[in-house]
Amino acid sequence: MATIKDVAREASVSVATVSRVFSGAGVVREVTARRVRDVARALRYAPHGGARSLITRRTHTLGVLLPDLYGEFFSELIHGIDVTARREGYHILVSRSWEGRTEIEEAMRAMKGRVDGLLLMSPDVDAESLGNIPQGLPVVLLCTPAGGATVDSIMIDNFRGAREMVRHLISLGHRRIAIIKGAAGNYDAAERLRGYRAALRDAGIDLDRALERDGDFTEAGGYAAAAELLSMTPRPAAIFAANDSMAIGALSALRESGVRVPDEIAVGGFDDIPLARYMDPPLSSVRVAIADIGALGVEALLDSIMHKNGRGPQKKRVSTELVVRRSTGAPYAERPPPNRRKGISR
Amino acid sequence: MATIKDVAREASVSVATVSRVFSGAGVVREVTARRVRDVARALRYAPHGGARSLITRRTHTLGVLLPDLYGEFFSELIHGIDVTARREGYHILVSRSWEGRTEIEEAMRAMKGRVDGLLLMSPDVDAESLGNIPQGLPVVLLCTPAGGATVDSIMIDNFRGAREMVRHLISLGHRRIAIIKGAAGNYDAAERLRGYRAALRDAGIDLDRALERDGDFTEAGGYAAAAELLSMTPRPAAIFAANDSMAIGALSALRESGVRVPDEIAVGGFDDIPLARYMDPPLSSVRVAIADIGALGVEALLDSIMHKNGRGPQKKRVSTELVVRRSTGAPYAERPPPNRRKGISR
DNA sequence: TTGTATGCGTTATCAT
């Protein structure tokens, strides 16, 4: 593995000159630079990133710690991160965070000296573990309640989104509106529940705890909760699921019971994953600009890296948009337009 | 940002001792180790990964160069890579490869000294650009035709998969079977076309170039190609799309024209993306264990990293499995079972 | 325009 010394020797120059050729800094006579480059190519030399960053104190890499990498949400999120980071000349070092605080802190430490900053999303992180981050490592939290910690964060406007969906359900004339809640202890889930309740209260509808069913963000959970709701008398007139996966599970349960959607029961979800518009009937949902979360996170992190000296913690919030489809009675069938996204094979 | 020296000074030991405590190598008296760890915690010290790898010559990081990060295919692929890498104690440094050879080579050089090996997937790479990789950097190719290059590679068994799907179509009694081809110049696409032709030839059916339509792996492309096929007389009895996205586009076109599937025209896809079973009718496809591609790639790469000295290039091939659903006349409706995958929100 | 020398934070070698 050729080093800068090998190139210097072969090209009959000093290592400083080789360095200048590759780093772009300083001035080198064109003919010299040319000779250096030729030798480098012949030797298949490339500067050693680790060594370089040791002295420049810049890795041009962003650490990304996520709870999982699976499914459409994370695909979209990573895409948003990647595009933005890339535009600024940064690579991304991805890692799923491990379970529990200890492991997350370990993962964060492992990134020390390999990244210039950290994008962190984890249900298990709190202010105290944030206090254990290697000092001087900028961090931006993604969809992670800051818990009083003084770091930047990007959140989804869950409250407004949920409230808007439930208001929409109310505007359709429904009053017995059920919710299938998200995972217990989850921040987004709690906020969506809060939005649901606020909408009902604003409309002067009494809250009914029997209409608030537990869920876990999975299809199976939505299926089970919907089955329970069907056995109630009177049945709810509408169901708001705290995410689309659960709404899809609920749709399955309703279909199996022969309940027509939206005629007998209206169903709304949250997130607007691509699958939503393919459902039968197409699922109304609350669209979240997931990629924006990543993009905003990167921007905040880069900003934090540049202006290390305090700039108070910045909290940003990505907004949502109600998407009405047939499952809540949109008058016309929405035909999924041909999707311009590239196919799976490349 | 505390360094090993700071810790050594505060704990009244030498840097060597601190190093031993954190690297686990060598022996340190328990009481000493304890003192060192306490000081380290107080100083929020963590070893600097870059400096460490400079001398150990190990980064415990795998570079992943992909053409894109978008959609279900890459989500699944990265997941497979991540799980396997993680199990072996490796992080992954992800980057979309840039357009064209020059940029890819640049991206590969940028990884020098930051990763122990490279997982590379790119339509633009050839034997020559592989020759420009920083010397001594192990590489494994993913779904990338090796072009005579002497490196490890993991491929999909496109040929067998396509042949099996077309044989299935033939077994249904169809003889006029059309194909919507994948992107021009794409290796997987070419292999799937080859499988299609082989199946027809084996059955003694003459090839008809008019039944081989151009496609590009997108829904829109599938839609357009299907529309063209519908205008032919006589119409084809079945359509094999070289991936599911195009099959989904084709399904849209058929539905708009009021053509019943599978009664009037049968439709099969390739890849078996999650969406396939949600189609109406559910789409028959060729399942590819995408995550396995990533897993096998990581294993091959790790093996290559360990046994640097030649071991000839290894070529592996992940197999496929025909999944018959209603779009090619599976007798009963397959109801999507509740999906246990986690929801989009976490 | 180019070369020399120093240091980045760590581990490894060799003493003690």
Next chain:
DNA sequence: ATGATAACGCATACAA
């Protein structure tokens, strides 16, 4: 069991 010190590969201040 612990310490002193030389690498690791590179960038940069300073000298020439």
